[in-house]
Amino acid sequence: MATLKVNGETVTVDVEDDTPLLWVIREQLGLTGTKYGCGIAQCGTCTVHVDGSAVRSCVYPVGALSGEEEITTIEGLSGDASHPVQEAWAELDIPQCGYCQPGMIMAVAGMLNDNPNPTDEDIDAEITNICRCGTLARVRKGIKLAVEKA
Amino acid sequence: MADTGLLSRRGFIVGTGATGLTIGILASCSPSATEPDAPDYSDLPPNPEVNAWVHIDHDDTVTIRIARSEMGQGTLTGLAQLVADELDADWDKVKTEYPTPGENLARERVWRDFSTGGSQGIRGSQDYVREGAAAAKAMLIEAAANEWGVPASECTSENSVITHGASGQTTTYGKVANAAASLAPPLEIAVKDPSEWKIIGQPKKRLDTADKLTGKQVYGADVQLDGMLNASIKQAPKIGASLASFDAAAVEGMPGVKKVVSLRNPFGEGENAVAVIADTWWQANKTL
Numbered sequence: 001m002a003t004l005k006v007n008g009e010t011v012t013v014d015v016e017d018d019t020p021l022l023w024v025i026r027e028q029l030g031l032t033g034t035k036y037g038c039g040i041a042q043c044g045t046c047t048v049h050v051d052g053s054a055v056r057s058c059v060y061p062v063g064a065l066s067g068e069e070e071i072t073t074i075e076g077l078s079g080d081a082s083h084p085v086q087e088a089w090a091e092l093d094i095p096q097c098g099y100c101q102p103g104m105i106m107a108v109a110g111m112l113n114d115n116p117n118p119t120d121e122d123i124d125a126e127i128t129n130i131c132r133c134g135t136l137a138r139v140r141k142g143i144k145l146a147v148e149k150a
Numbered sequence: 151m152a153d154t155g156l157l158s159r160r161g162f163i164v165g166t167g168a169t170g171l172t173i174g175i176l177a178s179c180s181p182s183a184t185e186p187d188a189p190d191y192s193d194l195p196p197n198p199e200v201n202a203w204v205h206i207d208h209d210d211t212v213t214i215r216i217a218r219s220e221m222g223q224g225t226l227t228g229l230a231q232l233v234a235d236e237l238d239a240d241w242d243k244v245k246t247e248y249p250t251p252g253e254n255l256a257r258e259r260v261w262r263d264f265s266t267g268g269s270q271g272i273r274g275s276q277d278y279v280r281e282g283a284a285a286a287k288a289m290l291i292e293a294a295a296n297e298w299g300v301p302a303s304e305c306t307s308e309n310s311v312i313t314h315g316a317s318g319q320t321t322t323y324g325k326v327a328n329a330a331a332s333l334a335p336p337l338e339i340a341v342k343d344p345s346e347w348k349i350i351g352q353p354k355k356r357l358d359t360a361d362k363l364t365g366k367q368v369y370g371a372d373v374q375l376d377g378m379l380n381a382s383i384k385q386a387p388k389i390g391a392s393l394a395s396f397d398a399a400a401v402e403g404m405p406g407v408k409k410v411v412s413l414r415n416p417f418g419e420g421e422n423a424v425a426v427i428a429d430t431w432w433q434a435n436k437t438l
Contacts (some may be wrong), residue, residue, distance in 0.1 A: 006331055016405060017431055018436075019171070020432065023430065023431070023432035027430040027431065027432060028430075030374065031365070032365070032369075032371075032372035032374075033364065033365015033366065034365065035369070035371075036371065048302075073365065074364060074365035074366065075365045077364075078330075081360065081363050081364050086363045086364070089359070089363050090363060092358045092362065093224070093355055093359050095356075095359055095362040095363070096222030096223070096224075097221050097222030098222065098358070098359075098361075098362030099369060100288055101362050101363065102365050105363065133222045
């Protein structure tokens, strides 16, 4: 059993402690906006926020959470696509297939929480999410637009 | 045979058309007032589709049916542009929806080929989706012309509005969609010359972006069905290799596990894979 605070709601789920947060979010809570990509913390498509910081939920065991942390998924980022990152992404039509974009958006939003005006070097270091469609050049533009909008 | 219920419903819509139109024009002239003054169509039955490609609501929302898969390549928006242009639809009121392959089968493949690949989404279907839209437009215009008692050839269409220039009458697609749906499709369909295109070829914003920013877009792995189980599979690492052994008893009783199965080798003799079936994918994969 685990008790979690997800998108502002406290929930209790019946899972083993080693269950990754990703699978609690997707299979127990039915929030399928957070995606499974590699399962080994390499691609970043499973990114969610724990207390405002981006984490890769596919390797984050639910047992490592106390229940006090604020977990935010793409569904809870703004609720109405009004977060500056979502607005920038809409304006530049960044997604193609879109599978990686919930994780991409959460990774970028997490970075901007800590570093509201990142340099290109910061972006290179922080945003290591993989997009197979190849939207990464637009993602960089989107980050800069989101900085302006924030 | 004429259905009297349908006829009386059509009569009602024809009768209320002028009032609805007036409200519509007022609303569009006064953006701040569109919400409170938006016409209320809730007591009207929903419009039927005009044809397989096009459905139009009373409020002029045009829903275009897309029979190819959007996988990031932009086909969904491109196909919608093809239909909207031939239809002379108001692009700002265009939505899309996917019919299912099952619906396609049930309707004798009215949307034709659902396969998506080889850069064929637009190339392979552009002729018949444009013809479908042109047929729908002809039916909408004919419905308006019938209502006014004028020849359809004297009517023009633009931005989902039909105009009879000689008498100055106008109506919108949403108001005639119900009547249009019961007309026979035209025998001859003329599509536009490319010089007449207004929406095709324009760099429009993608219609699929919004749902991809909020987690709302549903991918294959996101589908949830009642009573659904999940499997995780381990296959032999080489083609031709076969399964030596596995111990199902060792994992039976682990959380969520329903069954362990071996799978026939599609490349040769015997079996070459084992799968664990469980309540959740995580349980299946962990057990495997």
